[in-house]
Every structure is written in C-alpha cells, then in structure tokens.
Amino acid sequence: MEISDRYHSLNAVVYPWFDGQWQRVLKLFNDQRLPHALLLNGMPGIGKVRLAEAIAGYVMCHQPLNDKACGECRSCQLLNSSGHPDLYFLQPEAPGKAIKVDQVRQLTEFMHNTSQQGGYRVVLLEPAEAMNTSAANALLKTLEEPGRDTLLILITHQLGQVMPTIKSRCQRLDCHLPNSEVAANWLSAELEIDTDAARKLLNIVHGAPIAGLTFKKEGLQALRADFLTALRDLLRQKVTPLEVASQFSKEDIEQLLGWLHGLLADITRILMTQNNDMIRNVDMLKMLSGVAKHTTPEKVFTLSDFVQSECLGLQRRQNPNKQLLLERTLIDWTALVRS
Template sequence: MNVDEQIYPWLAEQWAHLVEQNAKGRLPHALLLSGPAGVGKAAFGAALAHLLLCHQPLEGKPCGRCRSCELIASGHHPDRLFLRPEEPGKPIRVDQVRELTNILHSTAQQGGYRIMIMDPAEAMNVAAANALLKTLEEPGQDTLLILVCHQLGQLMPTIRSRCQRMEFSLPSPDQSRGWLAQQLDLNEDEAEKLLAIAQGAPLGAVSLKQGELLDLRRNFMSGLADVLRDRTDAISLAQKLHKEELIHLLDWWLSLLADLVRLQSGAPNPDLNNVDMTKMLSAVANRADRVRIFTLVDRVQDERKSLMLRHNPNRQLLLEKLLFDWRALIR
C-alpha cells in the first residue's frame, strides 16, 4: 500500500472488523468514516477500496500484482472514483455527484466492485447531498460508497442514516508521540509539542512539520501578539492574512482561546495546546475578562460554521472584526 492508502497502527481494530465483514460477505453499500481530521480516515478508505478491487487478495491484503493492483498503483483504476471539492474550501457540487453516480451504475470495467470515495463528505451542498441520496437509496450491485467526514454535524441526517458509520478517534498520546517521533525523526519532547499544536492529530502534526502550515501558524501567532502590543493593527494584519485558508486560522484561534480558559481556571499546570505561546497566553489570561473570552469563542465558532456551510463572507472584514475583538480582550 502506498502512503495514500495506509492502515495506521491505531486503526488496526477497525480494519480487522471490516476485513471480517468482507470475508463473510456482509459489507454495507455505504460506509461513513467519521471523526477528527488527521487520524487517517481517508487513507483507511483508500486501503479498503484497494483490497476490494484486488483480484487475488491474500490474508486481508491486496496482492499487489494483479491487473487491478497495477491500475491502482498507476492512479488510474476505472472502478475507483474520488469525489472532492474542485478547490479547497469550495463545495462538492450536484453535477460532480451526478457524473460519478452515473458511472457507479454502469458495469465495472475490471469486474467486481465499483467504489466512490468522497472526502470530505460534509463539503456537499444541499443539492449534491440530495442527488447522492438517490444512489444511497438504490445502490447498484457490488457498489460501495465511502464517505470520509471530519465534521459529522455538517452532514445531512438523511445521509448519515443511510450509511454504516465507523467512528474514528484520536490515538492515545503515548501511541501518537512514539509514532510521530519515529516518522519525523524527532525526540519525544519535540513530538509532544508538535502534537499539542495539532491538537492530538498525528497526521495533522505531520502536515504541520512537512508543509507550509507551521510557517503560516507562526506568522499568525506573531501577528496576534503584535496586535496586542500595538505593533500592528487589525486592518493591516487582516489584509496580510485574508487570502490564507481561514479554517486553519480559526481553528488555531479557537485552540488559543481554549488555552486561555484553561489558564483562567486556576488549575495547577494546565495542559496547554499552544505551549510555544505560553508567554502571550499568560499575559492575556491575567488581564482579560472571562466573559469577553467566551464571547470571542462564540464569534470565532460562528464564523467557522459559516465557512463550513459554504457561505462566502468578506474574508478581510471577517478577520478585521475578530482581530478588533481580540485586541479588546486586554483593554
């Protein structure tokens, strides 16, 4: 299996369950893989698709040698379909769903299963979800729909009720820390700090370390600190950041605010996510009114929900308003 179709150690139990279901001929026609981002749900779904499409699986694993495995290795298996937003943050549209579900109802080119993997399923707009319902209600023979969902509350109840749901959770801190340290050649203290920033999601921690997200987070946190110190203003920082992926910024903001609540609780040695921002957090926690913190939490959550529902706000104005509220915490 390649990196895009792995069964991570903390998912072994779920994998064994599905392999057993398949061996008994009891797989459903639709699987909903739900849980926090960064735990390996999409790789799990891709691995299952590979197993089901393989012509000669061996002991719950694809053979890697048959024509179907060769097609998957090339990235062009005609009976394995992927449905994603055309751009990050954009919805999955009804015409995308209709195009792929039409293929699902045709004859499998390699025989056996036809499989569609949708990621993230909550990106469907209402029309797309209604179009998918028709396929969920009348699936074709040897058809499997795998829905990968990071925000279950954003998925229509009628979609959820027609799928067999598998719940994925964060692995234990010990398991994540050891795995991450080995993957990224880190010591366990470094791995623990990175995991805290990624809120316990091991693959999220890998993305932070290997991509550009760590630099974006660093710039965002630095900007928030500069706003508090009057080294920059809300409008200037919003202009600098408004073209970035806002979901990441809002998630990091919520994580900071949660740390402020922990600090103000008075508990000894609070377990902070943003350990690299302890100095700023302590200064804000000592001066900020708790009601204002919770009010800002609500506002950030509302803006995040609006983005997830595919509303199209004025991104710069959104950031400006939140940054003014952020600055007001210590006034």
C-alpha cells in the same frame, strides 16, 4: 470534472491507530456482510482518506492475502498505477467548494455501468459534508439502490453537517484520535525528531498526527510564528488590527482562526484551573498567562464563540470578506485585556 480527477492511483495506508476499524471491515467483507455504503467519521488530519483507500484496494483485489491486497493481480496493478476503471473519486471541483448535483449525476451513470475488471465498483466521496442539498438528494437514490458488488465510502470531517437521510443509509465507521503516546511515537519516527518535540507539535494540531506531518512538511510553523507574534504585538499596541489583517488577509483564514481558537481554549484552561499544566500552546505561555490575568471568562467565551461560528461558516463554504473578518476578530482580541 476531468477524467483524471475521477480516476487515479491509490495512496492506501492503514495507520496503526486504525487497526480496530480495519479488522472490523475485513470481518464484514469476509463474512459477506459488507454494507453498500460506509461513512468514515472523524476529525481532519488523522488519516481517514488513506484508510478509505485501503478498504477500496482490499475489496477490489482479486486475491487478497494476509489481511491486505495482494499488490500483484491485474486490479491491484491498475489501482497502484494510472487508476482503476471501477474506482471513482468524487470531490469538490476546487478546495472549499461544494459537491454539485451534476457531479453526483455523473457518479450515478458510473454506478449503473457494469464492472470492467470483475468484482467491486467502489466510490470514494470526500468530504461528504461538501454536498449541497441538491447533490445529497441526488445521491439518496444511489444509496437506496446501489446495485450488486458496489461500495460507496463517504468520508466526513463534520458529521453534524451531513444530511440525516444520508447518514441513515450508511454504516458508520468512527475514526478516533490515536492515543497520545502512539501518535507521538509515530510522528517522531516519521519526522525523525524526538518524542518531546513530537508531543509539542501534536499539541498545536490538536493531537492529529497526519496534520502534524503536514504542518511540519509544509512549513506552517513559520506562518504560525508570524501570526502569534502579531497577536502578541497587538496586545502591546505595537501594531493595529488593520495592519495585521492586511498582513494575513491572503492566508488560509480558517487555519488562522483555528490557531486563535486554540489560544482562547488555553486561556480558558488557565482561568478555570488557575494553573498552566493543561495548556497546549506552551510556546506562548507568557502571553497566555498575561491575557488570563487581565481578562474575564465572559470576554474569552464571547470571542471563542464568535471564532467558532465563523469557522463553521467557512466550512459551510460561506465566503466572507477576509479583511473585514480578520479586522473584527483582531479588534475583539485586543479588547480582551482592555476595560
């Protein structure tokens, strides 16, 4: 890992929906009861990493003021510029890869050094579920004997994939989805769109406001529109699963499967409630209603379980043949409405 990957400036933000978690950490710190390891748990796209960086900035500040880092002391200046020698970022060397044991061993060396600026040494490790077994085992000793004035902040998007021995040595800080109105108002202000458009966007990203921000700013609406159009054309037999799989095989397959899983959840809602009031993908209402009329719950549940299983495999850094996986999934999608 390059030095620039380990040390860089903070991008600390405490989003309004995390005020409770923030106040809890401040009380622990001010009461001198801050644990040596925190585990921030929650779904992706809600701002956990920014919260972790805010916690790091606060505990490393030499003179925090009004429940936030002062921004003026030498430590804050380092945190907000080229990076602080007592703050260590640990992530996979490439997106979707595992955190390796050698990376954790390098971290252990850092943890055994003395603080260069005085005060806390802080580690931000994300995502915690990316550690392979050897890396997780190597981290255990550090968690058991962290040293004085050290804080490890582990961030997980998949709590069930974190080793129990790791979880048991951390104090968990659960980070929940914000209230729908809070999220819609915040996203509306950030993107300068009306709240109704913000709500529709939040429906697509399962209520995660930071994911909604990314979705809009990275132009993912065009990819989603193309993919959903292809799914509709498959049902109309205008294209084949092989053609669609070839078209999208170079895209983020986990993203595509996530969108498909959302459609299947909406079809299930229609089948179970016999109305359309609870569906999230309202822009695809006609297609969803048509599928619901011509399929069975058993078919939808089977495909939904398969898609969820494949997403889990991708999160565990399995590397399937994208083309074949998409072909299999799309064949099953077309089979929903055929006897």
